[in-house]
Amino acid sequence: MNPFSLTGKTALIAGASRGIGQSIAEAIAHAGARTILAARSLPALANIARSLRAEGLQAEAVELDISARDSREKALEALPDIDILVNVAGINLRKRFIDYTPEEYDRILNTNLNGIFELTQGVGRRMIERNKGGKVVNIGSLTSVLGLPYLTVYTITKSALAGFSRALAAEWGHHNIQVNCIAPGFILTDLNREMWQRPEMQNWLAAVQPNQRMGAVEDIAPLAVFLSCPGSDYVTGQVIAVDGGFSTCSVWPFQPAP
Template sequence: MTSAAAFSLSGKRALIAGASRGIGLAIAKSFAANGADTVLAARSTEALETEAAALRAQGFLASTQFLDMEKDDSIDAAAARGDFDILVNVSGTNIRKRFETYSPEEYEKIFQTNLHGLVRLTQKVGARMVERGQGGRIIHIGSLTSTSGLPYITIYSMTKSALAGLTRSLAAEWGRHNITVNCIAPGFIITDLNRQMWEAETMKHWLNHTQSIPRTGIPEDIAPLATFLAAPGAAYITGQVIAVDGGSNNTKVWPFEPPN
């Protein structure tokens, strides 16, 4: 298999849930550029259409779908849009605060957007993949909190940890149908959800002195792996939680230097 074929999505149809900005948009652009008929889905219909029109202007296949992860009928409508070979679950939200101060409403909102809605969408799209019998690819976008803990984002961390468990169990269940299920765990990727937090010099100083690649990431750091996991080259990869985090999870640096 050539390297081009390993990444080719020609003839495949992909639904990207949460594609109006950030990581989801970067993945949608990469999928379209690699040949997929890409459906960009989110609540921000105007932003979606602007991005899809730009992709079509480049000669790529791209369309839009309104999708609100807090509304079952919206999720069902997106799943009923047609047959999909690839589903990428990116949609997510976060509220940073002390655990004891989360309200029931905040708890429910984070879980509905980050987990419950994605589970319903995966059930609907995945059931059709099983019925068609032509295989498929499901890619969840987790977080470094899928495998490790950080303070003041406890509810978010719970949802992202659940995505990692869903990935492993669903891979075991649907592998017989030639459906792979994987999870990408991004590290400190700058998006609209965290941009303001990372403007603080204390945060930059901390990262630069603890992470092996001393910088924050960008959405385009995630898109190539998502494209590969959706493409023929990754046909034997499933049930994995793969970190794209500059070494944050598995490495640490310190100021010590050996004398010689």
């Protein structure tokens, strides 16, 4: 068996219409899985799935608003048995903590945490009933492992996903279901592109991060594929940062004398 092949597996990517989710879905399809792309934007998903099928890969689109219970229930009823669940869906709102409204708080939690909880519960129940094992990969954030300003509500959800992944890995281990969390660093996407166009942001990152470049969505997908493959069967309960060393290293201008 090829430990990096997903042939014969069915994967659901929740939040696959763009950015990190799209990149993961494409990579998982190329690894051989029947890939189900799910998000609110069905036309965008259909285009991605059509392009993948044109390459001879297995891909299909399912409409899913992860923040809405009726949409989650409808999607779950229509889904086949799932071997791999990748939870990417999420939203963000950068503002001062004291300025968040109750409506904003509820919207972020419903999308980033509550919806993922219920989707994972529904998919996981069927994984357990099938008794064939499975993989759950949650996409967290740097805020899963450290604090950054003006991201308080987002941080609540992504910190929770890290703990959720560890606890669920402990509970589902005897079902041969591995649960892990990826914590992306500063990855350039449509959601943050404007912020990272500021010279002061680019200069700051280059000064403090060991790998000085911004991350790309393609930097996340290979790890998601690995955590979905048989080769990672002994890896579970982990929160793995893909961040150019930002969360574990620090650089400074000092240079030793020659």
